[in-house]
Amino acid sequence: MWWYAQTPRHHWVAERIERCSDALWVVRDESGVRLTSNHCNNRQCPECANRRARQASKVVAARVARYKWPTFLTLTTTPRRDLPLREQIRTIVTAFNRLRRHAVWQQSVSGGIWVLEITRHPHRTHYHVHIHALMDSKFVDWEWLRERWTTINGQPSGVHIRRAQERDSKYLGKYMGKGFAGISLEPWEEWPFAEELISVRTRGTFGTEPGLCHGADPDEEQTEYMPPEVIAPLSEVIARARDGNVAATEILAQLIARYPWMFRPDPDPPPDPPPAKLIPPADLVV
Numbered sequence: 001m002w003w004y005a006q007t008p009r010h011h012w013v014a015e016r017i018e019r020c021s022d023a024l025w026v027v028r029d030e031s032g033v034r035l036t037s038n039h040c041n042n043r044q045c046p047e048c049a050n051r052r053a054r055q056a057s058k059v060v061a062a063r064v065a066r067y068k069w070p071t072f073l074t075l076t077t078t079p080r081r082d083l084p085l086r087e088q089i090r091t092i093v094t095a096f097n098r099l100r101r102h103a104v105w106q107q108s109v110s111g112g113i114w115v116l117e118i119t120r121h122p123h124r125t126h127y128h129v130h131i132h133a134l135m136d137s138k139f140v141d142w143e144w145l146r147e148r149w150t151t152i153n154g155q156p157s158g159v160h161i162r163r164a165q166e167r168d169s170k171y172l173g174k175y176m177g178k179g180f181a182g183i184s185l186e187p188w189e190e191w192p193f194a195e196e197l198i199s200v201r202t203r204g205t206f207g208t209e210p211g212l213c214h215g216a217d218p219d220e221e222q223t224e225y226m227p228p229e230v231i232a233p234l235s236e237v238i239a240r241a242r243d244g245n246v247a248a249t250e251i252l253a254q255l256i257a258r259y260p261w262m263f264r265p266d267p268d269p270p271p272d273p274p275p276a277k278l279i280p281p282a283d284l285v286v
């Protein structure tokens with residue numbers, strides 16, 4: 001990825017991703033002294049993508065648990081090879097917005113959460129963009145849905161609908177966290193792809209479902225967030241405390257009180273194994 005960075009911003013992002021989660025830092029906020037990892041929170045970072053996907057899955061699962069009739073919907077269209085990915089995304093999201101404005105939809109579906117899935121043709125010729133939604137709906141007429149979705153798109157378009165299963169929340173969360181999941185990008189393709197997706201909406205909520213608000217939205221967790229006071233890497237605090245630095249010793253004592261399981265002294269070494277029983281060979285003559 002480094003090799004293909006072209007602009008100062010690319011270099012800055014690559015450097016942050018390289019250093020992502022490589023150290024535990026001691027910080028101080030209103031709750032006192034605590035430990036944190038130096039996440040880079042970049043969309044291209046595999047480490048952060050996994051963490052966001054786990055968080056998003058939990059948020060989705062908690063919300064879907066309140067649905068009366070959890071339903072899983074997948075909407076596809078024929079890929080438009082002539083359109084850049086950004087335009088394809090804009091087209092399908094606009095079509096989905098139009099679908100939801102129809103009276104039949106509004107009578108059948110109370111609300112839900114949607115996310116885009118982007119995949120790539122095995123021959124790398126073009127991208128496929130789908131919409132997955134988990135929604136609360138007792139019944140939607142499949143015939144109507146397919147006919148309506150095809151009309152809006154003006155071309156053959158697919159609709160798949162079924163009762164939601166438990167694993168679907170995880171599936172949705174995965175695509176919420178990992179913008180690039182399922183796309184096999186060559187290292188030199190990553191930057192153009194990331195630029196293509198800058199400021200593109202890839203998920204959302206509709207109907208009665210509240211927005212993926214602050215704290216619940218994995219991508220927005222840092223936007224209105226007051227960063228804590230950074231003290232030093234944990235290794236530094238421990239080293240200083242060993243040297244007898246009073247402030248470092250005090251901070252370390254607070255950390256030990258907060259995370260006792262992290263600072264447990266080494267357990268006693270295991271006892272020596274009992275001596276092996278001597279079994280005399282069968283042909284031993286005494």
Ligand SMILES: [Zn+2]
Pocket residue numbers: 017020021039040041042045046047048049
């Ligand atoms: Zn990261």
